[in-house]
Amino acid sequence: MEIGKEINSRFKSPQQKVVVNIRFTSNWMSNLQNGFMSKFDLTMPQFNILRILRGANQAINVNTVKERMIEKSPNTTRLMDKLIEKGLINRIRCEKDRRVVYVEISMKGLDVLSEIDKTFDDHSFFINKLNDDEAETLSNLLDKLRD
Amino acid sequence: MEIGKEINSRFKSPQQKVVVNIRFTSNWMSNLQNGFMSKFDLTMPQFNILRILRGANQAINVNTVKERMIEKSPNTTRLMDKLIEKGLINRIRCEKDRRVVYVEISMKGLDVLSEIDKTFDDHSFFINKLNDDEAETLSNLLDKLRD
DNA sequence: CAAATATAGTTACCGTGGTAATATTTACAA
DNA sequence: TTGTAAATATTACCACGGTAACTATATTTG
Numbered sequence: 001m002e003i004g005k006e007i008n009s010r011f012k013s014p015q016q017k018v019v020v021n022i023r024f025t026s027n028w029m030s031n032l033q034n035g036f037m038s039k040f041d042l043t044m045p046q047f048n049i050l051r052i053l054r055g056a057n058q059a060i061n062v063n064t065v066k067e068r069m070i071e072k073s074p075n076t077t078r079l080m081d082k083l084i085e086k087g088l089i090n091r092i093r094c095e096k097d098r099r100v101v102y103v104e105i106s107m108k109g110l111d112v113l114s115e116i117d118k119t120f121d122d123h124s125f126f127i128n129k130l131n132d133d134e135a136e137t138l139s140n141l142l143d144k145l146r147d
Numbered sequence: 148m149e150i151g152k153e154i155n156s157r158f159k160s161p162q163q164k165v166v167v168n169i170r171f172t173s174n175w176m177s178n179l180q181n182g183f184m185s186k187f188d189l190t191m192p193q194f195n196i197l198r199i200l201r202g203a204n205q206a207i208n209v210n211t212v213k214e215r216m217i218e219k220s221p222n223t224t225r226l227m228d229k230l231i232e233k234g235l236i237n238r239i240r241c242e243k244d245r246r247v248v249y250v251e252i253s254m255k256g257l258d259v260l261s262e263i264d265k266t267f268d269d270h271s272f273f274i275n276k277l278n279d280d281e282a283e284t285l286s287n288l289l290d291k292l293r294d
Numbered sequence: 295c296a297a298a299t300a301t302a303g304t305t306a307c308c309g310t311g312g313t314a315a316t317a318t319t320t321a322c323a324a
Numbered sequence: 325t326t327g328t329a330a331a332t333a334t335t336a337c338c339a340c341g342g343t344a345a346c347t348a349t350a351t352t353t354g
Contacts, residue, residue, distance in 0.1 A: 014282035018289075019176060024217050025289045030165060031342085034309095043309065063335060068173050074309060077334055082309090097221075099319045099332040109227030124150075128162075130294045135161035138288040142172045145285070146278045178312085181339095190339065209303060213334060216339090224304055246302040246349045 018145070040085070042117055045071070045079050050088060050098070050109055059092055059104035088112060165292070187263055188233070192218070192226050194263070197235060197256055206239055206251035235259060 011017035013017075033044045052068045053060070066076045080103060083089040088109035094100035105113075131140065158164035180191045189197075199215045200207070213223045227250060230236045235256035241247035252260075277285065 014279045014286060014324095015277060018154065018277070018286045019283045020217065021286045021289045022173050022176065025293060026169050027217065027341085028293055029169065029304070034342090063331090070167065070174060071311060073312065074334070074336095076308085077276060089258045097320070097332085101333065130162060130165070130288065130292050132161045134288055134291065135165045138292070139161060139165045140284065141281055141285040141288070142168045143278065145276050146172060146175055174311090192340070210301090216321085218341060219304095220342065221304070221344095226341085244350070248303065250296085 001104045022142075024088065029119060037116075040112060042112070042116075045069075045075070046083055048075070049079055049104060050113055053089060053103060053105035053111065054113055056104075059090075059102040061094070061102050065103060083109070169289075177278070182205055183267065185261075186257060189259070189263075191221070192216075196223070196226055197252060197260055200236060200250060200252035201257065201260055203244040203251075206237075208241070208247050208249050213249060255274060 011020070037044055040047075048069060049065060051064055056064070057072055062076060062080070065080075069076065080089060080091070084091060086108075088106055090104050090106050092102040092104065094102055099116065119140070159168070161218055177191065184191055184194055187194075195216060196212060199212055203211070209223055209227070212227075213220070216223065227236060227238070231238060233255075237251050237253050239249040239251065241249055
């Protein structure tokens with residue numbers, strides 16, 4: 001569907017249209033993703049933290065997790081609070097530097113992830129409309145826009 | 148800056164990368180926009196409602212405003228609450244159908260908008276890195292992705 | 295007409311993101 | 325060494341988006 005029809009408005013320029021379209025598309029993706037994740041009692045940000053921790057293959061501190069996330073800052077702590085409540089990750093205080101807190105994914109967390117893996121795939125899940133070249137072009141244009 | 152460097156991770160496919168990139172870019176734009184708007188004690192969603200009401204050229208009901216927004220639903224009411232507090236819009240109950248509430252932009256609201264107009268432009272504000280063709284291509288790819 | 299249904303708008307609840315302020319702890323430098 | 329600055333994580337506060345419940349009113353229908 002074309003963006004101009006979905007939100008009832010006209011655009012003065014391709015640049016203006018693309019700004020709205022990016023926001024609209026981002027929103028559209030989030031809705032799809034969250035809808036999928038809700039089946040596992042997770043949200044996308046929570047899922048992303050789990051994936052980061054699995055990818056780390058070891059306990060890493062909160063700052064490192066932050067750096068690997070799209071959205072930074074205090075939310076990391078709060079998201080991890082939720083994951084701890086669900087028993088999907090563990091917090092470990094560092095003894096050497098008592099400011100530092102390490103986090104690791106738990107067995108239960110790994111189980112949940114592997115369950116999700118069976119049906120979830122970032123690109124095949126809902127992005128099957130673009131081929132490799134188109135996806136590359138899109139990414140490059142986004143990079144250029146932010147340059 | 149290339150997306151892969153900003154968030155420390157690798158991507159399995161162009162499709163996976165583009166999903167993250169869209170979200171990242173959308174976020175990046177929101178930050179810029181909100182930073183700009185804060186000078187006028189407004190947020191982007193509030194600004195959008197003001198623009199919709201100015202564009203309408205008359206009092207319109209809440210539902211119509213909703214339809215013209217990117218994000219739908221109850222937030223419209225809450226956003227309008229804030230705008231009313233600031234005296235930028237007026238609420239008017241419909242006498243014929245007492246369920247309906249009309250909203251219009253106030254003089255003060257128009258003043259604020261015209262003040263913003265002096266320096267704000269959706270595309271020239273921060274989107275000056277893409278030419279018309281590139282912006283069109285980007286929009287078309289986003290449309291195709293959501294198809 | 296009366297009851298059921300639909301519509302417009304609002305409110306509640308939850309989860310999120312962002313800035314700034316706050317310990318707490320460590321590192322550094324006069 | 326001791327006072328100041330920096331780093332780490334957390335918390336508080338505010339604004340947003342989404343689903344669902346709710347209120348009030350209007351419409352439909354039996």
